[in-house]
Amino acid sequence: MTAVRKLAMTSLVLALGILPVQAQERETAAPLPLNELRTFTEVLERIRTSYVEPVDDATLLENAIRGMLEGLDPHSAYLEPEAFQGLQDTTTGQFGGLGLEVGQEDGFIKVISPIDDTPASRAGIEPGDLIVKIDDHPVKGMSLMDAVEQMRGAPGSKITLTLVRGAGRPFDVQLERAVIKVRSVRTETLEPGYAYLRITQFQNNTGDEVRRSLVSLNEKGELKGLVMDLRNNPGGVLQSAVEVADAFLTEGLIVYTKGRLANTELRFNATAGNPSADVPVV
Structure with a gap:
């Protein structure tokens, strides 16, 4: 295995892995910055008393917490219980939704592919369709994650998507959400001798699915080359991403994590005997 290939696979895991974080005891830290906290409370009080419309304290404090996390880096975020449950559902591959693989293009949400036998496929939604509104709310400027969250919901609930297909005029499609079971x-x-491998996200069982797929492909004949498609893959479970990388490596460090707490420092190494260690991958 060349050094370049090892680096590529390691970069893949680093870029796409998400490590679940549990509440942990804080390490000994410096005293809280009193001047900054005083400024914070003054701003909070000014909003409470002077903003054009009343805003409840819980909303203000949640927004402040959200801002603290979003200001750290693009991959840190504050999740309310409902959003966290949605994230957990995503990693299991089963959730209430429409059955769409989507990406983003020119500020709109683009359909990559409807999943077979789902509300989206039964409604005739096609690859390349642009979603311009969700329940009459324009998606222009909306993040991909926000759009996906709006399209998910309780099975049986209704939703209307406004689509544009090619150069045609916008049209509405009414759908009823259902339980979506997604193979990643x-x-x-x-x-x-040559195959295509698409990984839509790193779910809990993605590593096992990849290994089974590689074994199946090799049983059909010697695998000489593989096209791996990770487009619009939002990431997912770090352990699963490691398992995918390990399917193509036989030795060496795949990835490590480093943090300020001792139990956040982990190392993941490749194991021998993997089914496609010598198969060229693009």
Whole structure:
């Protein structure tokens, strides 16, 4: 295995891995900055007394917490219980929704592919359709994550998407959400010896799915090359991303995590005997 390939696989895990974080005891820290806290409370009080409309304290404090996390880096965020449950549902591959793989293009939400036998596929939504409104709310400027959250919901609940197809005029599609079971791995044979592997996200069982897929492809004949498609993959479970990388490596460090607490420092190494360690991957 070349050093370049090892670096590529390690970069993949680093870029796409998400490590669940539990509440932990704080390490000994410096005293709280009293001047900054005083400024914070003054701003909070000014908003409470002078903002054009009343805002409840819980909303103000949640927004402040959200701002603290979002200001750290693009991958840190504050999740309310409902949003956290949605994240947990995503990693299991089962949730209430429409059955769409989507990306973002020119500020709109673009349909990559409807999942077979889901509300989206039954409604005739096609790859390449642009979603311009969700329940009459424009998606222009909306983040991909926010749009996905709006399209998810309780099975049986209704939703209307406004779509644009090609150069045509916008049209509405009414759908009823259902339980969506998503396989995170899809494969197909391109020609004898060469295959396509699509990973939509890193769910709890993605590593096992990839290994089974590689074994199945090898049983059809010697695998000489593989196209791995990670487009619009939002990440997911770190352990699963490590397992995927390990399927193509036989030795060496895959990735490590480092933090300020001792139990956040982990190292993941490749193991021998992997099914596709010598298969070229693009």
